[in-house]
Amino acid sequence: VKQFQSENGLYPSGVVNQETSYTLLRKGFPVYVFTPHSYYGTLGWGARSDTVTTLQIGAKALFPQWYSAGIDWLYGSKSAAFVKAFQKSKGLSESGTIDEATAQQLRQAGIPISLVAVADPKPIYLRSTLWRGAWNDDVLQVQRALVKKFPQYAQFQPDGGFGAKTEAAVKAVQRANGIYPDGGVGPKTTELFRKNGIEAGMFNSAKSTTALNHGVWNSAVTTLQQGLRKYFPESFPCWPDGGFGAKTEAGVKAVQKHFGLPETGFVDKATADQLRSLGVPLTISAPPEELNQTLNTPLGQWQWNSRVMALQKILKYYFPAQTPYTPDGGYGVGSKAGMIKVQNLLQINPTGAFDQETAAKLQEYGIPLSYK
Known part of the structure; x- marks a missing residue:
């Protein structure tokens, strides 16, 4: 054996191991040595591994009617054909790929290979x-x-x-x-x-001057959704698309609940700061200073004063998709239309005016404004 090993470039141990038996088989000697091997994942087409060698040696030794090919360490068409034939004989699905059920039957037949299960990757x-x-x-x-x-x-x-x-x-x-x-x-x-x-993907680093809420569609929402997929996948079972809808809101509420924040469902500075602490590169600017100002009710069309300006800035920050105007202190057609959109989102009577019902609902929604 030592002489044979030396002549064939093997370590002359004098022991007929799997490597030596592989060389003997190539030389025409029907000597089969099984070495138990484990394979991580599912063993199938294209695999290159000592586990494949064990499979092929076992197939050639025990099932020559199904496998008469060489032993080459590569899981190709002939290995797959053997596995299909073996699976058919055992009443298994003829996939040609070795899963745990097939591996178990192979072991019982005398071919010592096993699979090591690996968990699916998270996003x-x-x-x-x-x-x-x-x-x-x-x-x-x-x-x-x-x-x-x-x-x-x-x-x-x-x-x-x-x-x-x-x-x-x-x-x-x-x-x-x-x-x-x-x-x-x-x-x-x-x-x-x-x-x-x-x-999988790379985070988009994003900064927004407004909160993220229903109807917003931009790169900041994409970054938010990437963070939800990575850290809260059970609460946001969707691929990031950049659109803030009901499922994104549900994911945001899960984040807020996790960090003990008010479960508003929109992403303001406090929520973004907590996401950034996890590693999500999302920055949301602080709310406007006017948030500390007490607003009069009602405020309605054709009014023009600092209270209207404060209201416009507050709504612009928390509801950017519903308020496509530039705050100017004048409660015009655009301000009324924006207010109606906000009221519809809040599911209250869309009067178009900032009244006590709207103010109370905004507070309930999580916006810490004061009104009288």
């Missing part, structure tokens, strides 16, 4: 490119994405540490998909993840 949104040396939840989710979608390059247990194995897997994936293999996870790599069904 991945990054503020900057991830590099080797990082150790955080972002790395953990990237590792899960690699194992789930590119298991032929990523055979390791995700642990949140961006080490040599993770970097090697990233580079291999990048090479295979025409991306410069720098080993970092940035815009192009996250785009590749998206194309393969993994929600």
Whole structure:
């Protein structure tokens, strides 16, 4: 055995291990040695692994009627054909891919391979490119994405540490998909993840001079939704689209409940500050100073004074989508139309005037204004 190993470039241990048996098989000697191997994820087309070698050796030894091909470490069409035949014989779905049920039947048949389950990745949104040396939840989710979608390059247990194995897997994936293999996870790599069904991307850094509420449609809402998807995915089960609707409001309320803020459903400075503490690059300006001013009721069309100006600024801050005017202190047609839109949103009588019902409802809605 030592002589054979030496002549064939193997370490002359004198022990017939799997590597030696593989060489013997290539030389025409029917010597099969099974070495138990585990595979992270689902074993299927394109996989390159010692687990595949064990599968092929077992197929050739135990099921020669279904597998007479070589042993080459690569899960190709002939390996898939064997697995389909094996699955059919066991009454399993003939997918040609080895899942846990198939792996269990293979083990019972004498082929010692097992699968290690890896959790699905959570939505991945990054503020900057991830590099080797990082150790955080972002790395953990990237590792899960690699194992789930590119298991032929990523055979390791995700642990949140961006080490040599993770970097090697990233580079291999990048090479295979025409991306410069720098080993970092940035815009192009996250785009590749998206194309393969993994929600991933780079955060849009955004700043808004107004609160975010129903009807707003801009990049700040996209950033908000990216943050909701990353940190509160159960409360916002949608892909970011930049439009603030009922589902975004529900996600915002979940954030506010988590941080002990009033559950208003709109994103003001206080809510944005808490999101930013998590890592969401969203900045909302402070509300106008006029918020501290006591407003008279009623205020209506054709009035022109500082109270109207204060009301316009307050509504402009909290309801930017409903108030497409420039505050000027004059309660004209635009101000009335904006007030009607706000009242419809609040589900109260759309009088178009700032009356006591409207003022009370705005307070109830979470806007800390004072009125008399």
